[in-house]
Amino acid sequence: xxxxxxxxxxxxxxxxxxxxxxxxxxxxxxxxxxxxxxxxxxxxxxxxxxxxxxxxxxxxxxxxxxxxxxxxxxxxxxxxxxxxxxxxxxxxxxxxxxxxxxxxxxxxxxxxxxxxxxxxxxxxxxxxxxxxxxxxxxxxxxxxxxxxxxxxxxxxxxxxxxxxxxxxxxxxxxxxxxxxxxxxxxxxxxxxxxxxxxxxxxxxxxxxxxxxxxxxxxxxxxxxxxxxxxxxxxxxxxxxxxxxxxxxxxxxxxxxxxxxxxxxxxxxxxxxxxxxxxxxxxxxxxxxxxxxxxxxxxxxxxxxxxxxxxxxxxxxxxxxxxxxxxxxxxxxxxxxxxxxxxxxxxxxxxxxxxxxxxxxxxxxxxxxxxxxxxxxxxxxxxxxxxxxxxxxxxxxxxxxxxxxxxxxxxxxxxxxxxxxxxxxxxxxxxxxxxxxxxxxxxxxxxxxxxxxxxxxxxxxxxxxxxxxxxxxxxxxxxxxxxxxxxxxxxxxxxxxxxxxxxxxxxxxxxxxxxxxxxxxxxxxxxxxxxxxxxxxxxxxxxxxxxxxxxxxxxxxxxxxxxxxxxxxxxxxxxxxxxxxxxxxxxxxxxxxxxxxxxxxxxxxxxxxxxxxxxxxxxxxxxxxxxxxxxxxxxxxxxxxxxxxxxxxxxxxxxxxxxxxxxxxxxxxxxxxxxxxxxxxxxxxxxxxxxxxxxxxxxxxxxxxxxxxxxxxxxxxxxxxxxxxxxxxxxxxxxxxxxxxxxxxxxxxxxxxxxxxxxxxxxxxxxxxxxxxxxxxxxxxxxxxxxxxxxxxxxxxxxxxxxxxxxxxxxxxxxxxxxxxxxxxxxxxxxxxxxxxxxxxxxxxxxxxxxxxxxxxxxxxxxxxxxxxxxxxxxxxxxxxxxxxxxxxxxxxxxxxxxxxxxxxxxx
Numbered sequence: 018x019x020x021x022x023x024x025x026x027x028x029x030x031x032x033x034x035x036x037x038x039x040x041x042x043x044x045x046x047x048x049x050x051x052x053x054x055x056x057x058x059x060x061x062x063x064x065x066x067x068x069x070x071x072x073x074x075x076x077x078x079x080x081x082x083x084x085x086x087x088x089x090x091x092x093x094x095x096x097x098x099x100x101x102x103x104x105x106x107x108x109x110x111x112x113x114x115x116x117x118x119x120x121x122x123x124x125x126x127x128x129x130x131x132x133x134x135x136x137x138x139x140x141x142x143x144x145x146x147x148x149x150x151x152x153x154x155x156x157x158x159x160x161x162x163x164x165x166x167x168x169x170x171x172x173x174x175x176x177x178x179x180x181x182x183x184x185x186x187x188x189x190x191x192x193x194x195x196x197x198x199x200x201x202x203x204x205x206x207x208x209x210x211x212x213x214x215x216x217x218x219x220x221x222x223x224x225x226x227x228x229x230x231x232x233x234x235x236x237x238x239x240x241x242x243x244x245x246x247x248x249x250x251x252x253x254x255x256x257x258x259x260x261x262x263x264x265x266x267x268x269x270x271x272x273x274x275x276x277x278x279x280x281x282x283x284x285x286x287x288x289x290x291x292x293x294x295x296x297x298x299x300x301x302x303x304x305x306x307x308x309x310x311x312x313x314x315x316x317x318x319x320x321x322x323x324x325x326x327x328x329x330x331x332x333x334x335x336x337x338x339x340x341x342x343x344x345x346x347x348x349x350x351x352x353x354x355x356x357x358x359x360x361x362x363x364x365x366x367x368x369x370x371x372x373x374x375x376x377x378x379x380x381x382x383x384x385x386x387x388x389x390x391x392x393x394x395x396x397x398x399x400x401x402x403x404x405x406x407x408x409x410x411x412x413x414x415x416x417x418x419x420x421x422x423x424x425x426x427x428x429x430x431x432x433x434x435x436x437x438x439x440x441x442x443x444x445x446x447x448x449x450x451x452x453x454x455x456x457x458x459x460x461x462x463x464x465x466x467x468x469x470x471x472x473x474x475x476x477x478x479x480x481x482x483x484x485x486x487x488x489x490x491x492x493x494x495x496x497x498x499x500x501x502x503x504x505x506x507x508x509x510x511x512x513x514x515x516x517x518x519x520x521x522x523x524x525x526x527x528x529x530x531x532x533x534x535x536x537x538x539x540x541x542x543x544x545x546x547x548x549x550x551x552x553x554x555x556x557x558x559x560x561x562x563x564x565x566x567x568x569x570x571x572x573x574x575x576x577x578x579x580x581x582x583x584x585x586x587x588x589x590x591x592x593x594x595x596x597x598x599x600x601x602x603x604x605x606x607x608x609x610x611x612x613x614x615x616x617x618x619x620x621x622x623x624x625x626x627x628x629x630x631x632x633x634x635x636x637x638x639x640x641x642x643x644x645x646x647x648x649x650x651x652x653x654x655x656x657x658x659x660x661x662x663x664x665x666x667x668x669x670x671x672x673x674x675x676x677x678x679x680x681x682x683x684x685x686x687x688x689x690x691x692x693x694x695x696x697x698x699x700x701x702x703x704x705x706x707x708x709x710x711x712x713x714x715x716x717x718x719x720x721x722x723x724x725x726x727x728x729x730x731x732x733x734x735x736x737x738x739x740x741x742x743x744x745x746x747x748x749x750x751x752x753x754x755x756x757x758x759x760x761x762x763x764x765x766x767x768x769x770x771x772x773x774x775x776x777x778x779x780x781x782x783x784x785x786x787x788x789x790x791x792x793x794x795x796x797x798x799x800x801x802x803x804x805x806x807x808x809x810x811x812x813x814x815x816x817x818x819x820x821x822x823x824x825x826x827x828x829x830x831x832x833x834x835x836x837x838x839x840x841x842x843x844x845x846x847x848x849x850x851x852x853x854x855x856x857x858x859x860x861x862x863x864x865x866x867x868x869x870x871x872x873x874x875x876x877x878x879x880x881x882x883x884x885x886x887x888x889x890x891x892x893x894x895x896x897x898x899x900x901x902x903x904x905x906x907x908x909x910x911x912x913x914x915x916x917x918x919x920x921x922x923x924x
Contacts, residue, residue, distance in 0.1 A: 018084045018164055018368045020375035021120065023131015024140040025111060027382035028195035030330040033260040036106055036187035038099070040155070044179075045096040053096075058183060059116070059300040061176040062093050070174045070298070070500060072509035074518040077170060077353040083361055084164035091161040093178060099185075100151040109188045110145040112155070115329065116181030116299075120163035124156045134165040134372070137181075137299075137326035137348040138379040144185070167363060168372065171325040171350045171397065173291055173299075174498060174522065180300045181329060192258030198251075198386050199233075199418070202240040202266040204280030209238035209266035213253060220251035220264065240279045241265025241388045242564040243319045244546075246340030248388075263337060265388025269419055271433060274486045276420065276457040278342075278391060281563050281595065284481050285342060285489035286544040287320030288313065288526060289462060292328055295501045295529040303331055308531055309495065310335045314627035316526075316533065316541035317634070322461060322491045325350050325397035327380045336389035339627050343389045344422055344461070344491075347380050347408070349373065349396025365402025373404035374411050381415055392434065394461075395423035406431040424461045429454040438462040439897035442476050449484030460490025465896040466536045467524035468697030468825050472804030472891030473901055474543045482561075492540060493896065498522040499529035499826045505870040506826045520697070520827040524895070528826065535800045535808070535823055542636075542808040547619045549637025552600060556617060556639065558590055559598040566594050570634060571622040574604060576641070579611035579838075580794045580813025588617060606641060612838070613642030614811050638810055644838070647850060653755040654729045664732055665755025666919060674725040674734030674751060676783075679760065680919040682844045683786060687762065689738045689749040690782035690883060692716050693830040694865035699777070701894025709774035714740025716866065730754060737769065745770030747908070763850075763914040772908035777830075779906060780854070780885030780913065782862075788843030788880045791816045791857060795837035804890035804904040806835055818842075818857050818880055828868035832856045833888060841920050843880055850914035854885040886913040 046056035048067040056065050063070045068091055071078055079087050112125065118136035122129070126149065130142040147153075161177040188194070196215030203210070211218070211225065212233040219226050228234055239247040248263040270277050277283065290309065292299045306329065313321070321341050323332075326348035336343050354362040363369035377395065384390055393416070395408045409421045409431040420433035429435050435456040440448065440463070448458050464471035471492070481489050499506025499522075506529045509517035526537040547567065548559040560567055572588035584607055591599045606615065619635040621628055653665040661677070662669040668678035669686070676686030692715050695707040710716065723735040732753040739746025748767040755761065764781065796809035798816070800823055814834075823831035836852045847853075858865070859876035862883075868874050890904030 018363075018372060020372050021132040021134040021140060023123070023129075024133070024142055027139070027379040029197070029386055030139065030383050031196070031260050031262075033193065033258050035189050035192060035258050036102070038102060038185040040097060040099060040183040040185060047094050049092055050094070056095070056178075058095070058179045059181050060178060061118075061180050061298045061300065062178045063176045064296065064298050064500070067093065069512040069514070070176045071512060071514040072174050072498075072517050072522045074172045074521050075170070075352045076356055076516060077167070078175060078514070078516050079162060079166075081353060081357060081361065083167045083363060086162035086164070086166060091177065093159045095157040095159065095179060097155045099153050099155065101148060101153070105148075105150070106187050106189065108145060108190060109143065110148060111141040111186050111188055112144050113139060113141045113184045113186055114179065114181070115139050115183070117157070117159060117179050118177050119166050119169060120160050121179070122158040126154055134163060135348055135376050135379060136165065136169055138376060139383055145188070165372070168349050168351060168369075168376070170353045172352070172522070174500070176298045180298065189257040191255055193253055193255055193260050195382070196253045196260060196262070196386070198253070198262060198264055200264050200266045200388070201268045201418070202238065202279050203268070204240070207237055208235050209240070210235045211264070216253040216255050216260070218251055218253050220249050222249050225251070238266045240564075241267045242278060243340040243342045243389070244562055244565045246338060246389075248337060262386065263334075265337060267388055269391045271420055271457060274452060274455050274457060276434065276488055279564065282485060283342065283391075283488060283563050284561075285320040285459060285491060286318060287322060287342070287489065287491035288318050289322045289324035289491045289494040290328070291324055291494060291496065291498065292332075293496050293498045293529070295499055295506060298500070301329065305531070306332045307335060310339050310341065311627050312527065312531065312533065312537075313341065314339055315632060316537050317544045317546060318540070320344070320489070320491065322346060322394065324494065327384060330383065333384060333387045333389060337387055341389055342391050343387070344392040344394050345380060345384050345390045346394035347377050347396045349376055350398050351400070352398040354400065355398070359400045362400050362402065364399045364404050367403065370404050370407055373408050377408040377412055378415075381412060385416060391419060392422045393419050395421065397424065399425055401425050401427070422459070422461070429456055434459050436461045439465070439893075441898040442473065442480065442901065445477065445480045445487060449480055449487040452486055456486070458487050462493040463490045463897065464492050465524060465698075465893045466492055466494060466526045466534070467521070467895040468827060468829050469535075469802070469823070469831055470696065470698045470805060470891040470895070471536060471893040472698070472802065472904065473893060473898070474539060474805070475807055476901060478543050492526060494525050496525035496527050496531065497529045497826050498525070501529070505872045508826065523826045528824070536805070538799055538808040539805050545635035547635035549617045549619065549635060551639035554600060555602040556588070557598060557600050558593075558619075560593055560596055562595040564595050566592060567619070568592065569622055569625070570619045572617060572619055574615060574617045576606050577614050577616070577812065578609035580811070583607055583609060603641070609642050610645070611642075612640070612644040612811075615639045615641050616810065636810065644851070647848075653757070655727055655732055657727075662727065662732060664753055665760050666758050667753065667755060667760040667917070669732060669753070671725060673722055674732065674736075679845060679917055680921070682919065685784035685879075687781035687783040687884065688720060689736070689747060689764065689766065690780055691718060691738070691747070691776050691778060692862055693777040693888065694828065694862050695777070696829045696891060697827065697895040698892050698899075699894075701892070701899060702896065705894070706775060706777075706889065706899070710777055713774050714743060715777060716863075717741060739769070745772050758918055760917045761914070762917070763912060766911045766913070768908040768910065775889055776906045776908055778883070778885050778888040779911065780883055780887070781915075783882050783884070784879045785843040785845065785882060786880070787859075787878050789817050791818060791821060791840070791842045793834060793837045793840040793855070795852060796835040800831060800833050801835035802833055802888060802891050804892065804901060809835055811836070818859060821857055824871050826871065828865050828871060828874060830865070832858065833885070842882065844920045846918040846920045847884065848916040848918070850916070853913070853915060854888065856883045857881070884915055886911060
């Protein structure tokens with residue numbers, strides 16, 4: 018139950034000019050006393066041919082009998098023989114292990130040093146007296162399970178081994194044993210106050226030389242913030258050692274129930290970040306960690322919660338450098354005890370007290386010098402109890418400069434901020450209105466980004482802006498934890514685990530290879546720091562920055578006529594401070610014949626550390642000219658030609674009334690469709706829409722032709738569409754008229770009987786011969802749905818059918834393009850009255866529904882096209898609230914009209 022033993026007191030992570038030797042690389046390895054082979058450190062043995070990873074979200078994969086674990090406990094032996102570099106100093110030295118999962122027995126030259134526990138926390142062991150010039154033998158025996166595993170039940174893959182770096186560090190006598198820098202900022206006077214512990218401090222840029230421990234020094238400085246991460250380079254030093262440091266001046270306070278940094282309210286537009294790589298697991302290469310930070314900055318993420326453990330220290334240095342607010346979270350989660358009603362939970366068991374506080378101590382001491390860290394978090398989903406309270410008390414005494422966070426303290430007895438997971442919009446509204454607990458409120462997890470979604474982010478944003486003490490939140494989560502396997506990304510159960518939680522580990526804003534999902538594009542648009550809107554007088558530019566103005570941005574505009582650029586220019590925006598706004602007149606614009614859309618983009622005026630000049634930070638669109646009214650078609654007679662009906666360019670089956678040809682193009686004509694391949698959110702845990710839809714039989718609708726009416730002026734097909742076994746259905750009347758090369762369809766839809774559920778979609782489905790090129794005028798370029806459409810702008814776009822697909826790791830409804838005025842695909846030009854949504858795929862909705870991995874989807878010889886009046890929203894019910902009422906699609910009376918034209922007849 019206790020922590021490991023034998024290690025030295027925890028201290029800051031730092032590098033210095035003292036001698037060091039990286040021990041990363043190839044080690045000898047054997048599993049369960051099998052044959053010796055080679056393994057890469059850092060790494061997990063399950064991803065290097067030894068055993069298999071396993072995924073559970075909540076449940077422990079072993080009997081819950083704390084502190085005991087099964088005797089059948091996979092055990093890996095690591096061995097490395099190393100020589101010291103020439104001129105290695107005759108000084109004390111430590112072996113540093115940055116992460117060993119789950120515990121390791123460390124020996125050097127046949128001497129036992131101690132045991133590590135706390136998988137994602139560092140441990141250092143004194144070894145100077147044991148070192149030899151050559152032939153040093155380092156062995157580590159790692160157990161997959163230990164008592165510590167009860168405290169490490171985070172929602173992630175169970176994977177073992179030495180997965181972070183190992184190093185030998187000289188610790189010179191009289192050197193910097195540890196250090197702590199205090200760098201506060203007074204936003205009223207603009208001065209920073211600097212002090213140091215552990216050595217002398219010099220900061221040449223500030224003309225600070227040899228500041229003594231315990232002394233403080235105040236001077237004018239530029240503050241550090243996530244928006245302007247100003248760092249000052251310095252050195253903490255003694256006569257024996259020099260430690261380079263990067264100093265950021267900032268002050269974190271809670272004032273009148275509002276969390277502030279440098280005197281300004283902060284809104285977290287954040288993500289939860291597990292460490293994950295599709296080949297290396299939690300052994301994330303440094304260049305990939307940088308890729309994460311750059312992607313975050315480029316998509317307007319301003320904060321990270323390090324769920325649910327301290328990250329590799331390098332990631333925190335990136336947050337300091339590039340600018341991200343950080344909630345640093347302890348390596349603690351006991352979620353599996355929730356399955357037992359929290360009986361036996363270690364959080365309130367005094368026998369575990371030392372382990373709890375030890376984990377907090379090691380995190381705080383390691384990370385205390387990072388300006389990016391503005392909150393300490395005790396851990397995650399460990400219920401509540403005296404041990405968590407003890408962690409909070411120790412932390413507050415050790416570092417009063419940062420507030421304490423923990424979501425599980427619902428009563429807010431030992432935390433400084435009120436934190437919740439997946440509170441609905443209504444709950445957040447109530448919390449904002451009542452100012453619950455009188456504390457800042459943070460959604461440590463919200464908008465579960467599993468599969469297609471999340472929906473409803475903009476409504477959360479509105480609440481963050483409405484209530485001063487509702488200060489944002491953190492999307493769950495940053496990355497899909499898929500593992501590369503057999504041509505696709507694997508998830509829970511793909512490795513034969515007897516106990517697993519399926520694809521619940523696939524819940525990120527980026528795919529496992531870090532390709533941004535549509536959800537990340539939506540996040541970037543919803544939480545952009547500049548908002549550009551139209552007013553009666555012109556253009557309004559509003560700042561939602563917390564600390565900086567808009568001087569780093571330039572504003573360019575483009576005016577388009579039906580998606581074709583006709584004018585462009587630059588806007589002169591007055592200097593504004595954080596949170597201010599400016600109103601600007603419209604530029605002079607030419608007359609247009611179609612829809613006139615003015616698009617204004619705010620982009621970086623000069624290169625930033627995280628993006629090139631010209632990177633678009635925010636954009637807005639203003640409709641300047643309405644489209645002209647459409648001319649209704651009509652005037653071509655319907656004629657009977659043997660076994661077909663011909664109406665203009667259309668040929669119809671006289672029995673079914675289905676369109677079979679459009680000009681020379683063979684079609685499987687449009688008919689009513691109500692089904693979509695359910696999304697992860699449709700399958701959501703609380704009130705799954707999918708279950709209701711399948712119970713209602715919407716995935717196996719049957720069509721009955723009631724009557725085919727022919728008139729000289731057109732064709733009317735009366736149908737009833739309904740699921741088997743039930744009495745309810747839809748009446749769908751298809752009204753066809755023609756005019757020259759235009760074939761017009763209006764579908765009138767009327768519910769028949771008592772509908773028991775919402776609808777997945779309401780629209781038409783048809784099939785075309787194989788096609789590749791797609792062009793449309795409407796929202797794009799990416800997919801959009803009723804409650805996730807902010808990132809899609811109005812314009813003219815081109816694509817291929819394949820590029821329209823979003824390759825969600827678990828296949829599901831995807832690729833919808835919204836508000837199309839017209840679409841050109843496979844020899845057909847389709848016009849809306851006024852608009853429609855569409856998806857185009859090389860497989861059917863049924864194929865998509867049946868697939869479990871992306872490589873299950875095999876292209877066919879047809880393009881399956883949906884033209885929709887509407888789809889049900891996405892919501893976030895995979896773990897959180899469902900679809901908001903305004904985005905739910907109910908059975909209702911509706912009319913839907915489109916016009917078909919052979920593409921060859923269009924210019």
